[in-house]
Amino acid sequence: MCFLDVVSINQVDPDLTEQGVYGIGGFLSVARELRILWSVPYMSRLWCIFELAAYRRANPTGKITMSPLFVEAVVFCMWASISGVAALVLLSQVLSLLSAAGPILFVVFAVAMMPLSVGVNLLRRTLYSKRLLLEELAAFDLQHARCRLDADRQFVHQAIEGWYGSMEAFTEYVRGPLQQELLHSSSNFTVPSQYYPLIVLPYVAGSLDEVVGLCSGGAPWTILLSHVFAHTIGMSTWIITGLEVTAYLSYRWAPARHSPAWKIIQSVLTFLAAALTMAMGATLSLASLRRGLAQSVAYCLISLTITSCVLRVYRLRPEESFWKCCQKQQHPSVG
Structure with a gap:
């Protein structure tokens, strides 16, 4: 089973959207893997960062896979x-x-x-x-992530501070352990052998x-x-x-x-x-x-x-x- 946020969370009704966002932890806690379909704007989107932070908090042993497009x-x-x-x-x-x-x-x-x-x-x-991609991981800064609504920005920042202690601690996590985890998954960054x-x-x-x-x-x-x-x-x-x-x-x-x-x-x-x-x-x-x-x-x-x-x-x-x-x-x- 796959949980795809853009189709699993209502994008039109604000009340249903809020319910979906608050319930995302339940999906992430039982997910074996978080697969990121990465493109250039990914690390600049605050909601994408929120999902990443929530998954590691709810599922410390889960696998995070970066799949660059x-x-x-x-x-x-x-x-x-x-x-x-x-x-x-x-x-x-x-x-x-x-x-x-x-x-x-x-x-x-x-x-x-x-x-x-x-x-x-x-x-x-x-x-x-x-x-x-590699430069974004090395120079990641949560403060520079963009969000359309100020209320959403405040919600995400509060959640991350509650999970990681501070936004600075989460920034260091992305630059350090998360970057190492992704860089040592060679298949994420090279042409898979089965494509040849x-x-x-x-x-x-x-x-x-x-x-x-x-x-x-x-x-x-x-x-x-x-x-x-x-x-x-x-x-x-x-x-x-x-x-x-x-x-x-x-x-x-x-x-x-x-x-x-x-x-x-x-x-x-x-x-x-x-x-x-x-x-x-x-x-x-x-x-x-x-x-x-x-x-x-x-x-x-x-x-x-x-x-x-x-x-x-x-x-x-x-x-x-x-x-x-x-x-x-x-x-x-x-x-």
Whole structure:
């Protein structure tokens, strides 16, 4: 069962609204989890803060899960980029049959990477929301939370003071224990691993279409398996690695305090990192495919290992480094 405040509490009748607000503690006390669908204005809304404070007071052992909405936006940027790349790669293969000239293939590959460059720019803008989330937690101040009615503001402030002793104590709770709890839930801030099959689906579909074509043409089973291991699975893992590196760099360079020229340079460098990663994977994939089934299987296993390591390394490092930075700012050393 789900309690969604906007539909579970009457938003029109003041009397029913008051009854719903005063009864929210009963719902929160029996809820196993409080899931926050976070967007940029969340920490500035006093009623949202009230629900957060009430849940932890009524349910000290309950789970608070932050589900930022930017994660799905990041997934869409990645999926759209790979869809564009897959379509243009298919075009490049058609042109390669018409002409074996190296310059033409180089131009086609460069054009195929253009959707990725657009995706990088959108990704950097989207991940700026992630930076804002961490900054909001580090610099939270209850006094700055907005509320439409003064009576509601007074009610919420009195409730929080009664639960936590003072508004300052609640502010310290959000900046300290709550922030640590949320930052150490890596799945809240990164693209969930189960999304990656969806992201690489356009490429996998195109690769399997080639397998069907080879099968229809009477290719030996060793060629078919080599194509699946080297081209379908192996190259897919390199795409995931490239996207993870892109997301990592996009997040690290997300702050908007830099000049426009430096932002462009950062986007170009991020794009080049992703393009070079995928190009290296494609080169190794083609070389393995040409050498036979054994090399294709070996390439596939090595690629899976590399991608697994990259996913593990890049999951929490940005949040942990930012957390340490916030701790230094809040508790500067005396010397």
